[in-house]
Amino acid sequence: MNEIKIFSPATVANVSCGFDVLGFCLDTIGDTMVVRKTKEKGVKITKIEGAKLPFEAKNNVAGVAALAILKAADADFGVEIEIYKNIKPGSGIGSSSASASGAVFAINELLGKPFDNQKLTYFGMKGEAVASGAEHADNVAPGIFGGFTLVKEVSPLKVVQLPTPPELYATIIHPQIEIKTSEARAILPKEVELQQAIKQWANVGSLVSALYDSDYDLIADSLNDFIVEPHRSQLIPHFDNVKKAMLEAGALGAGISGSGPSIFSLCKGKEIAEKVASTIKKVYQNTGIEFEIYLSKVNAEGIKIINKK
Amino acid sequence: MNEIKIFSPATVANVSCGFDVLGFCLDTIGDTMVVRKTKEKGVKITKIEGAKLPFEAKNNVAGVAALAILKAADADFGVEIEIYKNIKPGSGIGSSSASASGAVFAINELLGKPFDNQKLTYFGMKGEAVASGAEHADNVAPGIFGGFTLVKEVSPLKVVQLPTPPELYATIIHPQIEIKTSEARAILPKEVELQQAIKQWANVGSLVSALYDSDYDLIADSLNDFIVEPHRSQLIPHFDNVKKAMLEAGALGAGISGSGPSIFSLCKGKEIAEKVASTIKKVYQNTGIEFEIYLSKVNAEGIKIINKK
Numbered sequence: 001m002n003e004i005k006i007f008s009p010a011t012v013a014n015v016s017c018g019f020d021v022l023g024f025c026l027d028t029i030g031d032t033m034v035v036r037k038t039k040e041k042g043v044k045i046t047k048i049e050g051a052k053l054p055f056e057a058k059n060n061v062a063g064v065a066a067l068a069i070l071k072a073a074d075a076d077f078g079v080e081i082e083i084y085k086n087i088k089p090g091s092g093i094g095s096s097s098a099s100a101s102g103a104v105f106a107i108n109e110l111l112g113k114p115f116d117n118q119k120l121t122y123f124g125m126k127g128e129a130v131a132s133g134a135e136h137a138d139n140v141a142p143g144i145f146g147g148f149t150l151v152k153e154v155s156p157l158k159v160v161q162l163p164t165p166p167e168l169y170a171t172i173i174h175p176q177i178e179i180k181t182s183e184a185r186a187i188l189p190k191e192v193e194l195q196q197a198i199k200q201w202a203n204v205g206s207l208v209s210a211l212y213d214s215d216y217d218l219i220a221d222s223l224n225d226f227i228v229e230p231h232r233s234q235l236i237p238h239f240d241n242v243k244k245a246m247l248e249a250g251a252l253g254a255g256i257s258g259s260g261p262s263i264f265s266l267c268k269g270k271e272i273a274e275k276v277a278s279t280i281k282k283v284y285q286n287t288g289i290e291f292e293i294y295l296s297k298v299n300a301e302g303i304k305i306i307n308k309k
Numbered sequence: 310m311n312e313i314k315i316f317s318p319a320t321v322a323n324v325s326c327g328f329d330v331l332g333f334c335l336d337t338i339g340d341t342m343v344v345r346k347t348k349e350k351g352v353k354i355t356k357i358e359g360a361k362l363p364f365e366a367k368n369n370v371a372g373v374a375a376l377a378i379l380k381a382a383d384a385d386f387g388v389e390i391e392i393y394k395n396i397k398p399g400s401g402i403g404s405s406s407a408s409a410s411g412a413v414f415a416i417n418e419l420l421g422k423p424f425d426n427q428k429l430t431y432f433g434m435k436g437e438a439v440a441s442g443a444e445h446a447d448n449v450a451p452g453i454f455g456g457f458t459l460v461k462e463v464s465p466l467k468v469v470q471l472p473t474p475p476e477l478y479a480t481i482i483h484p485q486i487e488i489k490t491s492e493a494r495a496i497l498p499k500e501v502e503l504q505q506a507i508k509q510w511a512n513v514g515s516l517v518s519a520l521y522d523s524d525y526d527l528i529a530d531s532l533n534d535f536i537v538e539p540h541r542s543q544l545i546p547h548f549d550n551v552k553k554a555m556l557e558a559g560a561l562g563a564g565i566s567g568s569g570p571s572i573f574s575l576c577k578g579k580e581i582a583e584k585v586a587s588t589i590k591k592v593y594q595n596t597g598i599e600f601e602i603y604l605s606k607v608n609a610e611g612i613k614i615i616n617k618k
Contacts, residue, residue, distance in 0.1 A: 021511040152515040153508075158530065160515045191500040194536070201510035202330040206461040206469050208517040221467065227503070 003036040004109050005306040008102030009299055010087045011094035012170065012264045013138035016225040016255040017203035021151050023094075023142040026170060027299035031098045032306065033062070034082040035106035041078040043067050050085030051095075061096045062103035065127025069104045072123065073111050091174045092262035093294075097139030100127030105144060105303045120144045122157045132181060139258065146302030148211055164300040165214035169273035171251070173242060173280050174262040176290040179235050184259035187231045196226045216252060216268045223253025223266065236261045241283050249279040270297070312345040313418050314615040317411030318608055319396045320403035321479060321573045322447035325534040325564035326512035330460050332403075332451040335479060336608035340407045341615065342371070343391040344415035350387040352376050359394030360404075370405045371412040374436025378413045381432065382420050400483045401567035402603075406448030409436030414453060414612045429453045431466045441490060448567065455611030457520055473609040474523035478582035480560070482551060482589050483571045485599040488544050493568035496540045505535045525561060525577045532562025532575065545570045550592050558588040579606070 009030035015022040031050075038044070043057040043066045057063030062081055070079070081103060087095040101124040108115050115123075124140035137157060141149040147164035151157075203222045210218035233239040233256060242263050246254040250272040251265035263280075267273040277293050284291045318339035324331040340359075347353070352366040352375040366372030371390055379388070390412060396404040410433040417424050424432075433449035446466060450458040456473035460466075512531045519527035542548040542565060551572050555563040559581040560574035572589075576582040586602050593600045 018510070018514065020507045021514060150511065150514045150518065152511045152530065158515075160518050160527065162518060188503060190503060192503050192506055194497060194499060194501050197501055197506040197509065197536070198329045200506065201327070201513040202459065202461045204510040204514045205327065205330060205459045205517045206467075208514045209459065209469050209471060209521075212518075212521045218469065221461065227506070 001110055001308050003034065003309040004106045005032065005034045006102055006106050007304045007306055008033055008098040008105070009143060009303065010098060011139045011142040012172070013094065013258045014228070014256065016223040016229070016253055017200050017207060018150070019225065019228045020138060021204070022148065023138045023151070024148045024170070025142040025146050025299040025302050026093070026294070026296040028296040029086060029093070029294045031086055031102060032084040033099070033102045033106060035103065035110065036080045037110055038078040038080055041075070043070065043078060044080045045083065046080045047082040048085065049083070051089050053083070053085070053089070059130065061127040061130045062099040064130045065100040065124050066103040066107055068126040069107050069115065069123040073114055075111060079107060079110070088174065090178055092256070092258040092260045093172060093174070094139035094143065094258065096131035097124065097128050097143055100124040101140045101143035102303060103127065109305070109308070117144050118157060118159055121159050125157065143302055147298065147300040150208065162208060162211045164298050165211060165216065165219070167216070167268050168298040169267045169270055170264055170296050170298060171246070171267060171273045171276040171280070172257060172262050172264045172294040173284060174292045174294070175237060175284065176292070177237065177261050179260050181259060184232055184235065187235065188228060189231065192227050199224070199226050219266065220252035223255065225255055229255055232256050232260055236263065237289060238283065238287055239263060242280050245279045245283045246276050249276040251276050310419055310617050312343065312618040313415045314341065314343045315411055315415050316613045316615055317342055317407040317414070318452060318612065319407060320448045320451040321481070322403065322567045323537070323565065325532040325538070325562055326509050326516060327459070328534065328537045329447060330513070331457065332447045333457045333479070334451040334455050334608040334611050335402070335603070335605040337605040338395060338402070338603045340395055340411060341393040342408070342411040342415060344412065344419065345389045346419055347387040347389055350384070352379065352387060353389045354392065355389045356391035357394065358392070360398050362392070362394070362398070368439065370436040370439045371408040372436070373439045374409040374433050375412040375416055377435040378416050378424065378429070378432040382423060384420060388416060388419070397483065399487055401565070401569045401571040402481060402483070403448035403452065403567065405440035406433065406437050406452060409433040410449045410452035411612060412436065418614070418617070426453050427466060427468055430468050434466065452611055456607065456609040459517065471517060471520045473607050474520060474525065474528070476525070476578050477607040478576045478579055479573055479605050479607060480555070480576060480582045480585040480589070481566060481571050481573045481603040482593060483601045483603070484546060484593065485601070486546065486570050488569050490568060493541055493544060496544065497537060498540065501536050508533070508535050528575065529561035532564065534564055538564055541565050541569055545572065546598060547592065547596055548572060551589050554588045554592045555585050558585040560585050
């Protein structure tokens, strides 16, 4: 194999109660990437469409991730990467992670799959660090593993793959405003009340149980965030109205996707996800803020191969 | 049926990362109770052996729990209760809860089982409140449900039953010192660092996953407590030495049982649990403090019926 074309999906990190640890993978929104072996070692980004991103490999998340895996494999070849972005940078649905995890997934295929998903996530995290300034795996892991993941630890990296209930859909609205990562971080409290933290880990525990049991009622009961949402939601215009509308339309739960501004909901079945989509469209269309709405099954598979040559 | 004799087991609450929410049920240590229908309504405690506890029903945890379930059922009979305590009050392995949950379990049988385990836990919690001054279900629930439980919420009560990996054993040491509940509560911080709380809920999530997958390595990786143990362990003499010895002898993890003073470990297989028992005996036998050591399989069944008449 000399060339591979892949679909690298968007992902939702945090997932209400699971701040900094949980994430899940989307299905119908994502980037396309082509990765091609070259005789010359190293990484060249030869094409970027759909977003303005740096072409120098060492400043590009896909480039840095690619360099990390090629180095670890001591590869006797290099790669050219073409990136076709559909996920808008800064949307809060894992745009940079999709580039990073797509690059390492594709190169692992070209190498003959020497690395497991834990290792791939590790390499992807190196790329992600270029975008966010810190090593996070909560968007990289669900792209690589598919479905729901729990990042138990970052150093040493330990990702736990969780099951994906079969009828789970996500509806997401991306209000096209900019939230600076630094601002989203600065608004977080350094300390939290023990009683609130207990409620949060009770919800993380019950959400994990609910995913194993495909218990949609318990998923709904568990999607609460007592710690981060009360702070970060202030940065997202009309957050409370959107969340309320999502729940009223039948969503199991709703919250901030990543550090925002996107707002996600999880729904049982496509019909409810579509109802949520039409309801939040009504909420947002008179605000004067541009927005996009995405609807997707939760993608248990993760990154997909489109073709190989 | 007019009379039932049951075995009401000891339980371990908190379970390291799961402060205030997780618990599991033991198998070989527990109280025996006889509950007998009486024509006269109300509850009489007719015998208490093994501990000095109040005989007035409204001051006795079993009595209060019994009154709660009889009232809810609008029962046309009363009960006499005999309590044979083997679990020492104040040991930190759910002594009062065993009395409360045993009483409600037995009365539910006498009533023809009108209530499910959620409801029984609720009634048991009413009794538990007499002992601890607050309604807690983290020892009552594992006795009623068996195995591992997660108390997602206390009001309204919502217990999530978790799976029990088949090879899981607990070894417990009970140093016979008194820790006042008020002191164990007062030593807890009101606020905790967000970063520590995140680590804690990552561990709760991975522990729940590990129980579903019978992943003993992940159980071991998850049994950490960054929040409570650093404070409460100060109240337990030689805690650090015992924990270290438990882990060195092969335990998957170790921590404070309930609010102490008992220290529990979880082990894969009986052989390791026995090795842990002999190792911690050596640690404690020269301390001048009286102690008991318990070894038990994790009991997936919960309270057991000995006989019925």
